[in-house]
Amino acid sequence: MKAYLKVRCNKEFLATIREFMKDRLKDLQVSGQLSNQIVLAVDEACANCMIHQHQCDNYSTIEVSIYREEGTLYTEIKDTGKAFPIDEYEPNQIEEIVKARRKGGLGINLIHHIMDEIQVEEKRDYYVYRLGKRIDPNLRL
Amino acid sequence: MEIKEEIKQAYISLFPCGELDANSSIDLDERIAELIEKGQYNIHVNLEDVTYISSAGLGVFISHLDILNTHNGKMVLSNLTESVEYAFNLLGLNQLITIAKEGEEIDLYFENE
Numbered sequence: 001m002k003a004y005l006k007v008r009c010n011k012e013f014l015a016t017i018r019e020f021m022k023d024r025l026k027d028l029q030v031s032g033q034l035s036n037q038i039v040l041a042v043d044e045a046c047a048n049c050m051i052h053q054h055q056c057d058n059y060s061t062i063e064v065s066i067y068r069e070e071g072t073l074y075t076e077i078k079d080t081g082k083a084f085p086i087d088e089y090e091p092n093q094i095e096e097i098v099k100a101r102r103k104g105g106l107g108i109n110l111i112h113h114i115m116d117e118i119q120v121e122e123k124r125d126y127y128v129y130r131l132g133k134r135i136d137p138n139l140r141l
Numbered sequence: 142m143e144i145k146e147e148i149k150q151a152y153i154s155l156f157p158c159g160e161l162d163a164n165s166s167i168d169l170d171e172r173i174a175e176l177i178e179k180g181q182y183n184i185h186v187n188l189e190d191v192t193y194i195s196s197a198g199l200g201v202f203i204s205h206l207d208i209l210n211t212h213n214g215k216m217v218l219s220n221l222t223e224s225v226e227y228a229f230n231l232l233g234l235n236q237l238i239t240i241a242k243e244g245e246e247i248d249l250y251f252e253n254e
Binding site: 011012014015018033036037040043044047050051094097098099101102103104105106107109110113114 | 160162163164170193195196197199200201203204205206207208223224227228231232233234237
């Protein structure tokens with residue numbers, strides 16, 4: 001069964017998403033560093049949707065769901081904003097970010113470092129960002 | 142975000158408390174920018190009470206590195222929790238930012254400043 005959360009595109013709700021993810025991962029027998037990694041990657045993807053795709057518009061929403069398919073944990077973010085091709089994104093060079101004194105640009109790097117699968121699926125009137133993390137297939141639920 | 146401060150002879154120590162995400166990292170970023178604006182180029186940040194850091198929190202630190210270097214200043218971080226340290230190491234930021242080892246005297250990092 002998919003666990004599911006819908007929140008407004010307000011950065012204050014990032015903490016709510018993290019709590020939701022931690023609790024659902026615990027239900028899926030995932031904890032410790034692996035849980036922290038997945039929570040971090042999903043936080044980055046959701047912050048990206050809220051800030052860059054919706055400009056933190058409090059009337060827009062995103063939906064987060066998590067489920068397991070055999071040896072992979074999937075988190076899906078359903079977003080009605082314009083598409084952001086995180087699957088095709090070239091990770092930024094850290095040295096360039098430092099030199100440019102930029103604060104942003106590291107989130108995509110984190111997502112690509114942590115997740116094993118990154119897909120963007122275009123639906124009729126929304127996009128689904130699917131982030132997959134391989135886990136021990138012998139983990140019992 | 143609550144940020145305690147201690148002014149030392151050669152540097153200032155900041156003690157942020159809570160989570161450093163896209164929403165909450167702005168306060169720390171603004172405080173560091175204010176200090177730099179006032180000419181404080183030696184900054185220590187104790188992360189003992191920071192329970193979570195995202196790329197926005199990491200960006201707070203790396204975005205100020207270049208200007209501190211320009212002024213021969215330094216930023217030293219200490220007391221990273223396991224999950225915070227993981228985020229720094231994952232992107233190799235531990236190679237760019239000075240991170241004090243556990244138990245190290247922070248004064249030593251700034252003694253020639």
